[in-house]
Amino acid sequence: AVAEVKLRDDQYTLDHMRAFGMYNYLHLDSWYQDSVYYVDQFGRVMNLSVTLDTALQKPREVFRLPTDLTSYDNRLCASIHFSSSTWVSLSDGTGRLYLIKSGKRGNSASEKWEIMFNEELGSPFIIVHSVSFVKSDMNSVAVLLLRVEKDELDTKGSGFHITLEWVTIAEISKEGDHRYEVFKRRILQGKSVPHYAAIEPNGDGLMIVSYKPFKFMQDEDDKLEENDNAKATNEKKVVDPLYSWQQTEDDVTITVRIPQDITKDDIKVRFSPDNLSVTLKDQPPLMEGKLYSSVDHESCTWIIRENKSLEISLIKKNEGPRWPELIVGDTRGEFIMDSSQCSEITESLMHLTSEVMNPNPEKENPPCNAQELEECDAFLEDSTSLCRFDGDTLKVTHVINLGSNQYLFSVVVDPREMPCFCLRHDVDALLWQPHSDQPENMWEHIATFNALGYVQASKQDKKFMACAPDYSYAALCECLRRVFIYRQPTPLSTVLYNRKEGRQVGQVAKQLVATLEANDSILGFQATSERLFVLTTKTLFLIKVNSGN
Numbered sequence: 276a277v278a279e280v281k282l283r284d285d286q287y288t289l290d291h292m293r294a295f296g297m298y299n300y301l302h303l304d305s306w307y308q309d310s311v312y313y314v315d316q317f318g319r320v321m322n323l324s325v326t327l328d329t330a331l332q333k334p335r336e337v338f339r340l341p342t343d344l345t346s347y348d349n350r351l352c353a354s355i356h357f358s359s360s361t362w363v364s365l366s367d368g369t370g371r372l373y374l375i376k377s378g379k380r381g382n383s384a385s386e387k388w389e390i391m392f393n394e395e396l397g398s399p400f401i402i403v404h405s406v407s408f409v410k411s412d413m414n415s416v417a418v419l420l421l422r423v424e425k426d427e428l429d430t431k432g433s434g435f436h437i438t439l440e441w442v443t444i445a446e447i448s449k450e451g452d453h454r455y456e457v458f459k460r461r462i463l464q465g466k467s468v469p470h471y472a473a474i475e476p477n478g479d480g481l482m483i484v485s486y487k488p489f490k491f492m493q494d495e496d497d498k499l500e501e502n503d504n505a506k507a508t509n510e511k512k513v514v515d516p517l518y519s520w521q522q523t524e525d526d527v528t529i530t531v532r533i534p535q536d537i538t539k540d541d542i543k544v545r546f547s548p549d550n551l552s553v554t555l556k557d558q559p560p561l562m563e564g565k566l567y568s569s570v571d572h573e574s575c576t577w578i579i580r581e582n583k584s585l586e587i588s589l590i591k592k593n594e595g596p597r598w599p600e601l602i603v604g605d606t607r608g609e610f611i612m613d614s615s616q617c618s619e620i621t622e623s624l625m626h627l628t629s630e631v632m633n634p635n636p637e638k639e640n641p642p643c644n645a646q647e648l649e650e651c652d653a654f655l656e657d658s659t660s661l662c663r664f665d666g667d668t669l670k671v672t673h674v675i676n677l678g679s680n681q682y683l684f685s686v687v688v689d690p691r692e693m694p695c696f697c698l699r700h701d702v703d704a705l706l707w708q709p710h711s712d713q714p715e716n717m718w719e720h721i722a723t724f725n726a727l728g729y730v731q732a733s734k735q736d737k738k739f740m741a742c743a744p745d746y747s748y749a750a751l752c753e754c755l756r757r758v759f760i761y762r763q764p765t766p767l768s769t770v771l772y773n774r775k776e777g778r779q780v781g782q783v784a785k786q787l788v789a790t791l792e793a794n795d796s797i798l799g800f801q802a803t804s805e806r807l808f809v810l811t812t813k814t815l816f817l818i819k820v821n822s823g824n
Contacts, residue, residue, distance in 0.1 A: 281330075286423070318367065328593075351401055404418075405418040527591065534580075546572040550563075658678070703723055747821055
């Protein structure tokens with residue numbers, strides 16, 4: 276039977292359920308066609324590869340975990356990820372990570388699973404993703420580990436937080452001896468289990484889709500440094516503006532506060548067509564620099580007001596255009612707008628707003644009618660975001676707020692690229708392929724499943740979702756027995772009319788339901804271009820969806 280690990284009494288939160296209770300125990304090896312793996316109760320990694328439907332083999336053992344799993348109380352499920360066509364990352368669920376060189380898998384002559392790295396990495400985790408890459412002639416494997424940990428400081432929330440540990444293991448040669456060792460460990464922390472987390476193929480960055488944000492936990496030294504920086508910026512913020520300025524279409528008026536004991540003779544104001552300089556006594560200039568635009572310097576004047584402020588009048592050379600700043604790059608001044616200018620701006624923006632909701636509904640189709648949405652369409656996490664983290668600076672380089680674009684599932688289309696993720700867009704489901712090496716095309720829309728977003732929302736018992744790597748169908752399964760398959764539209768061989776509208780229908784998208792003969796709950800679900808693999812505790816079902824070429 277499959278080595279299923281049930282949730283313990285102390286794993287009661289939604290995050291435990293998401294990470295471990297809804298874990299997919301069936302692992303698809305995308306580097307080879309129709310090849311799936313699971314771990315059984317004896318700690319054996321079992322593989323089923325399909326070459327011909329007529330000659331199905333039994334699952335075969337490819338590797339056995341050295342630890343006796345039954346003796347551990349607080350272990351998690353074993354997890355596998357295929358880092359490349361010859362590397363496998365494996366966890367036994369006790370906190371130990373194995374890196375295995377497998378040779379070309381599925382070929383009995385070259386396949387031999389050898390442990391290259393085997394180390395205890397702290398409390399139990401599951402492997403979320405891994406990649407193998409070569410950098411500066413050094414072979415490395417980066418692995419992403421997920422843990423749900425007790426958070427003593429969290430009194431208001433669930434009492435747990437999620438950590439993602441990004442571990443890089445590299446080949447280090449000492450005196451002609453090649454060994455794999457931990458090269459780098461970095462930890463991110465967040466408050467919700469990520470929907471999607473993947474390392475970029477070159478190991479340079481990380482992408483995460485999650486409801487609550489993640490951030491890197493820094494070492495103490497970095498923290499102190501950051502605090503100092505934060506303090507410095509906070510102190511800067513408190514400073515009062517050095518001067519204030521106003522403008523009309525033809526002039527600019529600057530007001531500068533000056534100390535009580537300053538007289539007219541202590542003040543030097545120098546005007547030139549593009550520059551302004553103000554100096555008090557023998558101090559360094561109070562204001563100095565290039566003006567945003569040219570002035571008529573011979574007509575400019577200055578005067579000391581009774582309330583001990585210096586007032587400078589500049590006459591604009593080009594009447595009309597508004598200046599966004601006074602002295603280029605000088606942020607110490609405050610621009611004050613008079614009421615007529617405020618109302619002018621408000622008026623210019625009036626066409627974008629309206630006093631009434633949807634004032635002219637007949638004009639075009641309304642953008643969205645909330646009445647059409649049903650209760651099952653609502654989902655809690657409408658503030659989900661997609662973030663990209665840079666591996667060197669550990670800073671976020673991109674943030675995309677997914678808003679109402681609900682995350683549905685992820686799928687590997689090309690194993691050399693990052694996994695794709697599928698989001699709901701209105702009633703449809705769109706598949707996005709990340710390209711970490713193309714900054715101007717970082718997420719590419721590669722496929723659409725019409726109406727899938729709408730259909731899946733009504734399946735309240737759904738457990739897993741997937742689609743074929745060639746996008747020919749999408750599928751979802753419930754916790755027990757039922758599997759739904761949604762094919763892409765295909766041309767019809769016969770003539771079909773839509774009776775309501777009287778128009779001929781050219782394409783039909785078929786929906787199929789398969790009911791499995793099993794009473795055990797579904798533990799694993801994977802789709803390939805031709806087949807669906809469904810795993811229960813004691814049975815592995817194969818459903819032939821497409822007949823191949």
